[in-house]
Amino acid sequence: MKLTIDIGNTCIKLVAFDGDTPIESCHAEHDEPYKIVEFCSRHDFTKGIWSTVKKLSTDFTSVIENLPFPTMQLVSGKTPVPVSIGYEPPTSLGSDRLAAIVGAWTQQPFHDILVIDVGTCITFDMISSKGIYMGGNISPGPKMRFRALNTFTSALPMVERKGLSPRLGTTTETAIRSGVINGIRLEIEGYIKEFRSKYPHLLVYLTGGIHIDLHNSEKMCIFADEYLVPKGLNGILQYNEASFAK
Structure with missing residues (x-):
């Protein structure tokens, strides 16, 4: 165990x-x-x-x-991992992002993979079919966006993530919630569409503590895996198995 x-x-x-x-x-x-x-x-x-x-x-x-x-x-740039890291400096890569990439790669090796983690932040990380981590982007998560709208304005209230989020809000509350939630959905779908234009056989992993409903057209070859980071950590532990025998 x-x-x-x-x-x-x-x-x-x-x-x-x-x-x-x-x-x-x-x-x-x-x-x-x-x-x-x-x-x-x-x-x-x-x-x-x-x-x-x-x-x-x-x-x-x-x-x-x-x-x-x-x-x-797990220390990025120092702990041996089964993928190559194309990030400068490697030690600045978040260990959770690295573990998620390894978790996806160990399950689907030799595929181009985009890993999207929706939590406190939203991260987009890409690993090539050759096992090379190519880099990624970081965006504010839902809670940050709701808080920013409330903090940096004088009139907008703090809105909870759960609730009605129509395509167009008809109250200030639904306008904020729809703007944040639909904005995140469109952001994710936009990333997937852009990366698939370059990598036609791209696989996408969605993870993190927050669920986002994507349109049906964007669901092909998308895997939702709440254990992606733990699976990556477990894979890295297995990769370093020999160190425990010393």
Whole structure:
């Protein structure tokens, strides 16, 4: 059994793997390191891997370092991975983005793949059929967009993401929600259309904590995978298996 820990901007995701198969997952807040201990008590883990996009508290780091099995941290540009990184400097690439790319590549090797992660930010990352990470783009996620409209104006209210989002809003609330949600959908569909014009056999992976409904015309060869980052972490752990034998 193997443990993956994905520490994101919003929350922490723990996943237990039996081989390549995720068998249980758990979410924790950044001030709940005890949940890692509770999760580990339910499984006979032999090794683990973790990554973070933010600085951890001393308590959190201590919990990970004192787990009763060996763990490794994914550090972009330093940890060996089964793909080539075309990003400068490699150490500046977010570990979550790298793990998502590896997760897609290990499932669909030798394909051109666009990975779209919709969360706190929206990231678009491309890996070629030769296994070369070509780079990517970062865009504000839904929460950032709603907050920006409220913060940087004097009259627009803070609107929740869930609710009616018609093609054209008929109230200030629906105008904001529709502008944000439909804007994100059109942004994603635009990326897919543009990349498919250059890579006709492009595969697309959608992941992240926020679901976006795409038009039917854009759904061909799109895979929704909530475990993409954990699968990538698990694949990187397997790729570095020899380091645990030393």
